[in-house]
Amino acid sequence: MLDRSEVLHVARLARLRLDDEEVDRMAGELSSILGHIAAIAALDLDDVPPTSHVVEVESALRADEPGPCLDRDVALAQAPAVQDGGFLVPSPQAG
């Protein structure tokens, strides 16, 4: 069973703010997921390669040919704040 501090650590990494009731619920839900993974981990899977992708496609590569870019006004349209043609954000040092 995950404890509260582990849930809060994961939530912090994902920038999620959970209230007390949610922390308890997530501890239960995450623990059941981890329990399922533990059940799989108990199997002898030495001969089975890890599955990184579920679709059997490989090497869908792109030729190095330039395509159109967005107009800057369009790119910046959804920014909460804009300055000097850039996205204005709180300084990470301050955060």
Place this chain on the structure above:
Amino acid sequence: MNGGGMPSDGTERGAGGPAEVASYEPVIGLEIHVQLRTRTKMFCSCPLSFGEPPNTHTCPVCLGLPGSLPVANAEAIHYGLMIGLAVGSELAPRSIFHRKNYFYPDLPKGYQISQYDEPLCSGGRLGEVRIHRVHLEEDAAKLTHVGSSGRIHGSDASVVDFNRGGTPLAEIVTEPDVRSAEQASEWLRLLRTTLRQLGVSDVNMEEGSLRCDANISIRPVGTTQLGTKTELKNMNSFRFIERGIRAEVARQEALLRAGETVTQETLHFDPRTEAITSLRSKEEAHDYRYFPEPDLPPVRITNEMLHRARTAMPELPAARETRFASVLGLNVESARLLSWRAELGDYFEAALDAGASMHPPAGAQPLANWISELTARHDGDDPADSKVTPQALATLVGLVGSKKLTQGGAKQVLDRLVAEGGDPAAIVDAESLGAVGGADELAPVVRAALEANPDVAAKLRDGDMKPIGVIVGYVMKETRGRADGGEVTAIVRAELGL
């Protein structure tokens, strides 16, 4: 990239500590980020940026907009394979991309697409340093701190420019085989030359297309256990790298000698003040929760891709050094200098070609020597940026070779060439710098020298040749260095009947 496993895991107490340790040795591993010289970004078709106005080279993919899908650039993979071939890596027949998750304003998706446990290239060696791995990833956007802004309530603000975001990067990670600051910068020059020869990157440190982090620990000489390492970030010149590593090694040694321990942390070196400061460290900063990028299928390296990469391989510094030494007969120092610094080698070969048709042809070793004279006078790394063309240098060397110009005269001509450019032969004529030779021209000067120095002349007549330098010096002064010392000596002997 943090999960690849530099051997020092940093959880052990620093090696040593006891004050009686006689001397410590640094153990240094390097992580180099190289911007690849593709036309477009790593996962979208936006053209790479070279100083365009901010946010004019963006699209939904590199802005991380919902619903957009990345597609890997085949040319970036090609360049990655070339780097792997150049350092003798094992090339993965199949490699995959991972998401490296962290929040920072220069990373719009909340993760960087990188590679983790199945990189494109594993192992290898360049010079005396082993390569741990080479993998591909995307560059972050550029953040410019703008101080406080009224538009963001109550805090410092930064402006994000996504033009650079998504630029293809190759990250090259070495094993901890470097043992000094000097070795680090010398090896990085070799790496830079290799990458430049490959044509995969501009490798311009000032512009950030080649960036270096150093993982540094120290241990008592003679021991093998690794000490706690620190990571010195983002040094952008060879000089700063050398000074930064030296300062950090000294800091760690002072800590251990004082009985304290080294803390694993990320550090910044300020080249102006030589100060080393800890970058903001959050305990979860290295908890990147890598997982396979579901939007990018695995990359299968086909025989065709391998063939294309092998075919594209140019002559690399090590092979060039061998050719310069064995085929052209250069001495060891010249061969290494001209091959490890490709710009010098390219200039040398251009001058050699230009001098080949001369009579007699400009020799390889004299040309190499005169390139050193040129770099000593030219303010800059690349002699091709000077006013001296390879053709002009070859002509100069030819004039010396055919005795029309003495070494001293040639240096004067070279001074003029560096300052103004032009044709050496014309400068020789205009400045009357041509070699003075033959008894007709030199004998009168030698006679004048003997008359002006009767004491010396008497000693020489008695067979004491020691003071002959006085006579040679007089002649050189009179001819402004245009006489050949050996010839002057011979004429002195003839004049005195010796």
